[in-house]
Amino acid sequence: MNRQINNPRGRTWPHTLLESAVFGGALLMASVALANTPAVSEAAKIVVKDLQETNSYNITSPAVEPLAMEKPKLPDLSGYTLEAALKKIDRSKPGKVRVSRMMEETGLKEFIGGDNKMAEWVARQRGIPDAIIIQDGYVSLQDVARQVPKQFLSEVSPGVYVARLPILVKDSGILEIDKRTRELRLSQEKGSFLVSEGKLLITQSQLNGWSESRNGPATFRKPSEFRPFLLTWGGSETWIANTKMASLGYDQSKSYGVSISQYTPNTAKVLNRPEPTGWIIDSEFSDLWYGFYCYETRDFVIKGNTYRDNIVYGIDPHDRSHGLIIAENTVHGTKKKHGIIISREVDRSFIFRNKSYDNKLSGVVLDRNSVGNIVAYNDIYQNHTDGITLYESGDNLLWGNRVVANRRHGIRVRNSTNIKLYENFAMANGLMGIYGHIKDLTDTDRDIELDPFDAEVSLIVVGGELAGNKSGPLSIDSPLSVELYDVSMLAPTKSSGISFNGVLGEHQSQILDLLVRQKKAVLIDPVESQSELRQ
Incomplete structure (x- = not known):
């Protein structure tokens, strides 16, 4: 029973950039082959094969009431403003600024420890590496520039500063970089970076990695090449507002660009510092x-x-x-x-x-x-690839998302149970609108070892629209359960009309009869329970 399903709600599509892309012919609908299942143990192969070959499913119509759900309550964003950020720090107590050896500071040990890490800064500073230290109160960047030698931090043009040492804000320190600083350039050649264990406020400014030899941004060239970065540690509070940052970070732990991180476990235990927090707005x-x-x-x-x-x-x-x-x-x-x-x-x-x-x-x-x-x-x-992807992550809610013209699936769910999909709009994706599947991860490089019985997928799909997805609206492989209700399906790409794949395809007539003609909810679950499969 293949049929085209009209929109039961008579909705009009909103006039958005997405609609322009769709109707302007800018859809990206390339089909991409699915990756091969990796080799698994013989025992796992048997169990996965049993799961994948289970095609005896009950198709029933449960009561609609249990599927009803109110719109999710989302956080109020009105308080996260520049004005609120500017009130976050106490400027009444002047802080102290000094230059000290990097190896003497806990907040910098990550960068001078094993694997001969310190050699990076020895080479760049041409000696035992130093850092600018801020502690015991509030300082502005202008205060720092007045209190350290100009070869370490200088104003090279009005409001533009170049730092040629690492800068550390200790847990008792507060550093503010505000609109008086048009740009703070962290020197790539000298190994500069910014680390905070205390409070850091950056507003209406710029923070950039800078190549002095090229007299321009330290643009990315290769993963291993040092570039300046910003890191805040456990116990820190960080507020960044109305600011631009560019050309930061490289492939080294805690040096990724803008990073907010608790200390390594041993250090965190000794210091007893709380988790870091803050805003970037x-x-x-x-x-x-x-x-x-x-x-x-x-x-x-x-x-x-x-x-x-x-x-x-x-x-x-x-x-x-x-x-x-x-x-x-x-x-x-x-x-x-x-x-x-x-x-x-x-x-x-x-x-x-x-x-x-x-x-x-x-x-x-x-x-x-x-x-x-x-x-x-x-x-x-x-x-x-996909629009929204869930890997091994159950008990999540997706509500009211618009997932359009992605090259593979609109929404892909792997090895994840109790996934609620409410009022989502998936259109013109290269493969399925919604794709749920199981995959055994034995012998993969992922650090989650799933028991084959834990490789399960279950979905609740309520409301929303699935339209014009190249391989079909829905495909669910070997689900633990699937519940469908009030799902609109439009504009099938196949001349035969709407066509389901996977378990849904095997029971398409029953599903469409309940879902479309009778306008009832549909529950698809295996005749054999998972406990029976375990025996």
Whole structure:
């Protein structure tokens, strides 16, 4: 039973950039072959084969009420402003500035420890490496320039400063870089970078990696080449507003570009410093190794920024960060991987009203046991693989996202259960509108070892529209369960009309009869329970 399904709601499509791209003929609909399943152990092969060959499913119509859900409540962004950031620090107590040996400072040990790391700064400073230290109160960048020798920090033109040493804000220190600083250039040749253990406020300014030999930005040339960077440690509070940063970061731990990180475990235990936090708002980041990275960070706000043409990732919160707000950002042109990705137990966070497009891989990714997150009202389009991807990350809600003209799937869900997809719009993607599948990860380079029985996928899809996706609207391989209700399907690319793939294709007539003709909810679940398969 193949039929074209009309829109039951009679909706009109909003006039947006997405619509212009679609109707202007700028769709990217290239089909890309799916990757081969990696080799697995013989035992795993048997179990996965059993799961994949299970084609005996119940098709029933449950009550609609349990599927009902109110719109997610999203954080209020009105308080995250330049004016609020400017009130975050106490300027009443003057701080101290000194020049000290790098190896004497805990906040710099990451860069002078094993693997002969200190050689980098010995070579650049041509001697035992020093750093500018700020402590015991408030200083502005102008205060620092007055108190250190000019060969370490100087004003080369009105409002433009060049730093030729690393700068460390200790836990008792406060550094402000404001609109009096048109630009702070961190010298690539001299090995300059900025680290904070205390409070750092940067507003209405620029912070750039700078090549003095080329008299221009320290633009990316190769991953291993040192470029200046910004890092804040455990216990720090950081506010960046209305600022531009460029040409920062390289492929070295904690040196990625703009990084917010707890200390390494041993140091964190000794110092007993809380998780770092802060805001980055209404700013612009380009040509960074990572536009943003965080590790074990709490309640950080990334709002209203532009991340363009960064190298590996645009926005990349990592291990055990939680309570994050990633909202109203524009992320595009990421050269190697994803626009926005949260990975390794990044929980209870909000990703909403962002635009992520033209990135080398996916627009938005939830990865490696990142749970309890809300992804809502994002525009995800023209990315070079999937629009939104979930890898091994259950218990997440996707609501009201528009996922258009991505080269592979609109929304892809792998090895993830209890994924709720409500009111999402997936149109003109190169493969499926929504694709759910299981994959055994034995012998892969991922650090999550899934038991074959844990390689499960379950989805609830309610409302929304799936239109003109090249391979079809939906494909779910060997699901633990799928629930569908009130899903509109439009503009099939096949002349035969709407055509499901996977388990849904095997039961298409029953599903469409319940879903479309009777306007009921549909539950698809295996006749054999997972507990029976285990025996």
